[in-house]
Amino acid sequence: SHPTYLLNPTKNYRYKPFKCWSCKLYGCIMKEDEDDASPEEYVALCDFTGSGSDQLSFSSGDKLLVHTKPSSDWWWAELQGVTGYAPASYLQPDGAEEEEEEEEDTSLQDPWQDEEYFGSYGTLKLHLEMLSDKTRTEAYRQVIFSNSASLRNKVVMDLGCGTGIISLFCAQLAQPSVVYAVEASSMAAYTRQLVKQNGYEEVVVVLQGRAEEIELPEQVDVLVSEWMGNCLLFEFMVESVLLARDRWLREGGVIWPSSAALTLVPCQADSYFSEKMAFWEQPYGLDFTPLQPLAHQEFFTKPKFSHLIEPNDCLSAPCDVICLNMYTLQVKDLEEMNGQFHFCVEKPGVFHGFTAWFTVHFKSLEEGGTTVELNTGPNSEPTHWKQTLFMLDKPVSVCAGDSISGTILLRRNPVWRRHMTVTLNWNISSTGETDSSQVGTKTFPMWR
Ligand SMILES: N=C(N)NCC[C@H]1O[C@@H](n2cnc3c(N)ncnc32)[C@H](O)[C@@H]1O
Numbered sequence: 001s002h003p004t005y006l007l008n009p010t011k012n013y014r015y016k017p018f019k020c021w022s023c024k025l026y027g028c029i030m031k032e033d034e035d036d037a038s039p040e041e042y043v044a045l046c047d048f049t050g051s052g053s054d055q056l057s058f059s060s061g062d063k064l065l066v067h068t069k070p071s072s073d074w075w076w077a078e079l080q081g082v083t084g085y086a087p088a089s090y091l092q093p094d095g096a097e098e099e100e101e102e103e104e105d106t107s108l109q110d111p112w113q114d115e116e117y118f119g120s121y122g123t124l125k126l127h128l129e130m131l132s133d134k135t136r137t138e139a140y141r142q143v144i145f146s147n148s149a150s151l152r153n154k155v156v157m158d159l160g161c162g163t164g165i166i167s168l169f170c171a172q173l174a175q176p177s178v179v180y181a182v183e184a185s186s187m188a189a190y191t192r193q194l195v196k197q198n199g200y201e202e203v204v205v206v207l208q209g210r211a212e213e214i215e216l217p218e219q220v221d222v223l224v225s226e227w228m229g230n231c232l233l234f235e236f237m238v239e240s241v242l243l244a245r246d247r248w249l250r251e252g253g254v255i256w257p258s259s260a261a262l263t264l265v266p267c268q269a270d271s272y273f274s275e276k277m278a279f280w281e282q283p284y285g286l287d288f289t290p291l292q293p294l295a296h297q298e299f300f301t302k303p304k305f306s307h308l309i310e311p312n313d314c315l316s317a318p319c320d321v322i323c324l325n326m327y328t329l330q331v332k333d334l335e336e337m338n339g340q341f342h343f344c345v346e347k348p349g350v351f352h353g354f355t356a357w358f359t360v361h362f363k364s365l366e367e368g369g370t371t372v373e374l375n376t377g378p379n380s381e382p383t384h385w386k387q388t389l390f391m392l393d394k395p396v397s398v399c400a401g402d403s404i405s406g407t408i409l410l411r412r413n414p415v416w417r418r419h420m421t422v423t424l425n426w427n428i429s430s431t432g433e434t435d436s437s438q439v440g441t442k443t444f445p446m447w448r
Pocket residue numbers: 001118121159160161162163182183184185187209210211212226227228229235237240
């Protein structure tokens with residue numbers, strides 16, 4: 001669940017641009033405009049629908065003429081006489097496909113980056129981190145324990161079982177007829193050993209392969225999975241869970257978790273801001289402020305994952321901005337998920353950014369049974385996910401009574417299928433002496 005394995009250093013990243021308030025152009029850290037060399041031919045890797053008059057819409061396979069590259073993210077391009085900004089990450093030099101094949105560069109042909117992804121889960125590091133997370137692991141144990149009677153003689157699928165801990169809980173605490181423990185990484189071979197070592201090979205069947213591709217001998221009564229990533233959705237393993245639900249979960253079957261929510265709160269982040277930005281004011285009595293734009297680009301352009309927010313850093317009550325019902329959620333819904341928020345600032349402070357976390361619920365198999373909750377927020381025991389911090393470009397002082405309202409948009413990356421961007425739009429309205437309001441917007445790549 002760490003994004004590090006997806007930071008593919010050989011691929012030049014493209015940061016999403018942020019609208020520069022002063023010049024209202026994309027990517028205000030503009031390189032000198034290259035002299036008007038002859039336009040280069042590029043082919044579109046996927047569809048793009050431009051927003052605003054200055055963006056160019058195109059379809060996958062279109063051949064665009066790129067006239068200038070004012071920033072690494074947005075290029076001035078032309079398609080059939082129409083010009084506008086096109087996102088550079090959607091374009092590939094025309095004819096590069098053949099070269100790509102020659103270089104055996106698989107990363108573009110593997111938008112799921114499965115080699116890195118399942119490679120990283122083939123080692124113990126991430127499994128040790130997840131197993132050491134008692135809050136997470138005990139929550140799943142509680143689900144199995146409190147439903148043990150209803151699990152008797154049931155057929156269970158544990159999707160992405162890793163070391164098999166959830167499947168082992170099922171065999172240890174309940175009497176299911178069988179648990180299909182599906183794991184795509186090479187960890188599956190060890191998981192089979194763990195099942196045998198603990199004497200559960202009669203109950204737990206380990207299948208190595210992607211859940212979308214393996215064959216089960218029967219439908220299942222219960223589909224359980226621990227699929228949540230940073231900001232709930234990063235890795236987009238949830239897509240595999242939905243595909244398995246549609247293919248293997250019998251009518252009336254149960255999916256765990258049954259629902260998920262992404263929660264947001266406006267917050268202070270004094271120590272992070274001081275550490276990364278204020279530091280350059282006067283280190284060792286010298287003025288290093290010319291480095292602040294660099295610090296901004298390097299530290300505040302992407303979200304900070306594994307951030308631990310203190311409850312008193314929250315400037316208002318949190319708000320669930322996206323709620324997923326795992327019975328009705330469709331894969332196509334994952335492309336763009338919208339949420340709205342309205343926060344009432346409860347105390348004066350500095351609005352440095354937003355913090356996000358998630359909560360999942362496990363509905364009981366028994367009518368009226370207790371629902372188990374796994375909450376990764378600041379008022380619960382910390383988990384290995386911690387929280388995710390989105391820093392604003394400029395901190396804003398706020399007073400009690402101010403309101404911060406706006407929208408959040410999670411847009412899945414059309415090329416890199418485990419990645420997304422998070423766009424936040426906000427409006428701060430103060431009802432102090434001077435009725436003022438400040439609007440802002442920022443798009444964060446997670447992580448491409
Ligand atoms: N964010 C998380 N919870 N990650 C846990 C991912 C675990 O599920 C495994 N996994 C992820 N996707 C799949 C899939 N489609 N099929 C099988 N195993 C998977 C992965 O190898 C790792 O062991």
